[in-house]
Amino acid sequence: MISKELGKQTLDAAIQSSELRYRRLFECAQDGILILDFKSGKIVDANPYIINLLGFTLSDIIDKELWEIGFIVDQERTKQAYQELRLSNYIRYEDLPLQHKQGHIIPVEFVCNVYDVGLEKVIQCNIRDVSDKQRLAETLAKSELQYRKLFENAQNGIMILDYKNGKIVDTNPFILNLLGFSAPELVGKELWEIGFMLDKEVALQAFDELKEKNYLRYENLPLRKKYGQSIDVEFISNVYEVSDKKVIQCDIRDISSKRVIAQYKNVLALSMDDLVNALVAMVETRDPYTAGHQERVSELAEAIAIELNYQQINMDGLRMSAMLHDIGKYTIPAEILTKPRTLNDIEIAMLRTHAYESFKILKLIHFPWPVAQTVLQHHERLDGSGYPNGLKGDSICDEARIIAVADTVEALTSPRPYRPAVGLDIALANILEASERLFDPQVVAICLRLFKEKKFQFTPQKGQKTYTVENVRGSL
Numbered sequence: 279m280i281s282k283e284l285g286k287q288t289l290d291a292a293i294q295s296s297e298l299r300y301r302r303l304f305e306c307a308q309d310g311i312l313i314l315d316f317k318s319g320k321i322v323d324a325n326p327y328i329i330n331l332l333g334f335t336l337s338d339i340i341d342k343e344l345w346e347i348g349f350i351v352d353q354e355r356t357k358q359a360y361q362e363l364r365l366s367n368y369i370r371y372e373d374l375p376l377q378h379k380q381g382h383i384i385p386v387e388f389v390c391n392v393y394d395v396g397l398e399k400v401i402q403c404n405i406r407d408v409s410d411k412q413r414l415a416e417t418l419a420k421s422e423l424q425y426r427k428l429f430e431n432a433q434n435g436i437m438i439l440d441y442k443n444g445k446i447v448d449t450n451p452f453i454l455n456l457l458g459f460s461a462p463e464l465v466g467k468e469l470w471e472i473g474f475m476l477d478k479e480v481a482l483q484a485f486d487e488l489k490e491k492n493y494l495r496y497e498n499l500p501l502r503k504k505y506g507q508s509i510d511v512e513f514i515s516n517v518y519e520v521s522d523k524k525v526i527q528c529d530i531r532d533i534s535s536k537r538v539i540a541q542y543k544n545v546l547a548l549s550m551d552d553l554v555n556a557l558v559a560m561v562e563t564r565d566p567y568t569a570g571h572q573e574r575v576s577e578l579a580e581a582i583a584i585e586l587n588y589q590q591i592n593m594d595g596l597r598m599s600a601m602l603h604d605i606g607k608y609t610i611p612a613e614i615l616t617k618p619r620t621l622n623d624i625e626i627a628m629l630r631t632h633a634y635e636s637f638k639i640l641k642l643i644h645f646p647w648p649v650a651q652t653v654l655q656h657h658e659r660l661d662g663s664g665y666p667n668g669l670k671g672d673s674i675c676d677e678a679r680i681i682a683v684a685d686t687v688e689a690l691t692s693p694r695p696y697r698p699a700v701g702l703d704i705a706l707a708n709i710l711e712a713s714e715r716l717f718d719p720q721v722v723a724i725c726l727r728l729f730k731e732k733k734f735q736f737t738p739q740k741g742q743k744t745y746t747v748e749n750v751r752g753s754l
Contacts, residue, residue: 344360437464515527
């Protein structure tokens with residue numbers, strides 16, 4: 279009798295323990311759970327998660343049928359599902375809309391099972407909020423649509439290859455139009471099998487290299503169109519993962535026109551140089567004493583600009599301005615330019631018109647730099663004593679300040695009809711004395727450093743002595 283009583287107590291304890299564990303799982307579950315009476319379909323229990331998910335209280339839903347509470351959007355469908363559940367003991371909806379008490383819709387995964395508890399059947403409905411999953415799916419779908427639009431409308435050719443075998447799995451319209459093939463002619467084929475790659479062995483080697491490095495680029499690769507024409511392309515291949523699967527994307531850009539433009543730019547640059555040289559030669563025929571002057575001024579101006587960290591595009595503009603700064607001397611009578619004696623006031627005034635005459639010529643040429651303005655200002659001085667407009671200080675552009683110093687040093691170290699070359703030491707002393715008053719002090723300091731420390735030398739004049747720090751009588 280005692281042993282039976284102990285056995286019963288043990289069984290009761292086990293049942294209580296089991297019920298407690300179930301209750302804990304029920305209360306703490308991170309899915310919603312509803313328990314329904316099998317016969318009536320009424321809710322007999324609900325866990326906290328489903329209460330919080332839908333905004334109802336426990337009293338709002340206990341002893342109610344699913345379709346009479348209001349969170350089921352489609353009541354007729356729910357009644358049919360209930361009858362189906364009674365017959366099959368299982369139903370599942372992957373994306374069922376439930377309505378929150380405040381009215382907004384929550385998509386859920388809804389799974390119901392029928393099972394036995396003692397001699398009675400009960401229905402357990404497990405409800406999982408799939409809002410995040412649905413948002414992720416919508417985001418992925420949107421992303422895929424955006425990618426597809428980019429892929430279809432790209433103005434470069436794109437091919438997607440299978441990583442393992444190198445076969446083409448997708449192509450965009452641009453590459454089809456570029457090469458003249460149709461999609462069925464390319465998809466499922468290997469790159470080297472189609473024929474538009476001119477060198478099959480190179481293509482095979484490139485494929486192996488791509489699989490090893492995950493990246494490959496050719497700046498100028500010849501491809502052959504369907505009907506034999508050859509075009510030059512930039513060919514870039516990358517390996518990346520899509521859903522844990524590696525794929526290869528080949529981006530192909532037609533550079534045929536780019537190559538033609540580059541050749542045109544080279545020809546244009548050469549033509550510009552030829553134009554400059556022709557204009558310089560035109561002046562030098564009237565004033566042979568200044569032959570090479572503009573070129574040497576350009577050499578020193580560029581050296582100064584390098585010390586000032588000029589960008590290449592600005593350097594090119596400075597070089598052009600320096601090469602042409604005396605172009606207006608073509609309008610000055612040759613007898614004044616080559617006069618072996620000091621010029622009188624009228625002749626000096628006439629000579630000084632060359633800056634404006636240079637401007638008048640150069641403003642008609644559409645340079646990508648302010649060449650005409652720079653040339654106009656190269657005889658202006660910081661204190662306003664220069665010409666032709668008596669500009670002061672910041673009104674004078676940087677390029678004109680550089681050329682002013684370079685022009686002065688070169689002119690003083692070269693002979694003129696009315697005087698011999700004065701020597702580099704005197705020329706440097708001249709600009710140093712006039713620093714801040716006439717010349718930009720930073721430009722002067724750099725010019726001095728170039729000659730004294732960096733051993734700058736002008737290109738030698740024919741038949742003239744080369745002046746350097748070493749052969750000048752003294753130093754500053």
